[in-house]
Amino acid sequence: MSAPQTAGERRQPLTRPDAEAVEQVRRQVDRLCWSGILLGLAFTMTNVQSFAANGAAAWSLPWLAAWLLDPMVSLVLLAILRAEQVTARYGIRTGGWVRGAKWFTLAATYVMNTWGAYAARAADMVVLHSVPPLVVFVAAEAVTDLRDKLTAAVRAGSVDADSELVPEPVVPRSPDPKRRISFDEYLTRAREAWRPDTTVTPAWIRKVTGCSRGLSSRLAAALTAEMEQR
Structure with a gap:
């Protein structure tokens, strides 16, 4: 009997x-x-308006102002x-303040939407007016988690798909470290390092070019001759 596959072995990369x-x-x-969230908030608007109006006459100033309460809370929640x-x-x-503000606006919508039903002790009205705010609350929590997981899946698929198209980099061969450096190359190094206030000596040549002790005297003489001809 074969050993069970692990979760990592069962997972296939997304194309x-x-x-x-x-x-x-x-x-x-x-x-x-x-x-669903917008429809739920629209359903609660009339109940919240009735709660805020508190029996005010239709088209009176308090009755009109009551219509502003639900959009105020809903706009903050939607933002x-x-x-x-x-x-x-x-x-x-996001931080704790963001989640706290979201829960507070959802709780405020629920309380204002169901207050009249609880006060009247009407169980059927409590259920009716509880469903839309609770659906909004659950959807608001679920949609964030769903977006996280689906976004992670899209990113994983993009990485896997891109990795299939990227060819392996070609590593250039490094030059042979044992290749001998010519006299002219050493002289070019010394010429580039020379400054007007430099005293050309075999020791200085060895320092700036890394040549051997025997070659440094010849390089010093050649560079000195060039500088005197300028």
Whole structure:
């Protein structure tokens, strides 16, 4: 009986078509979650307005102002979710304040949406008005995690696909370290290192060229002759 395969052995690298398919699924999931969140927030708007109006006459100033409460909370929530969408795409985690603000806006929406049902002790209304805020809450949490995982899958597929196309680099051969350096090459090195205030000696030649002691005297004489002719 053969040994069971590990998770790493079972995992197959994604090809470029697979990565493109995952990217398409990620976009579809993102759009569907956003559609559900927007519909849920739209459903809660009338209940929150009734909660804020508190029996005010229709078209009165308090009644009109009550319509601003739900959009105020919803816009903050949508801004946070949109920011998390971008940060999740690049694998950046947000801080505690961001998650706290998201949970607070979701909790505020739930309380304002269900307060009247709880006050009336109507179980059916509690269930009815609890479902949309809870769906928004769950979707807001799930969509971030889904984006993280799908983005990681797309990146993994892109890396695997690119690695298949990159040829192995050609390493140039290093020059033979045993190749003998000619007299002219040593002289060129000394000529490049020479300065007007330099005193040309065999020791200086050996220092700047790395030549042998026997060759340094000849190089010093040749370089001195060149400098005198200038």
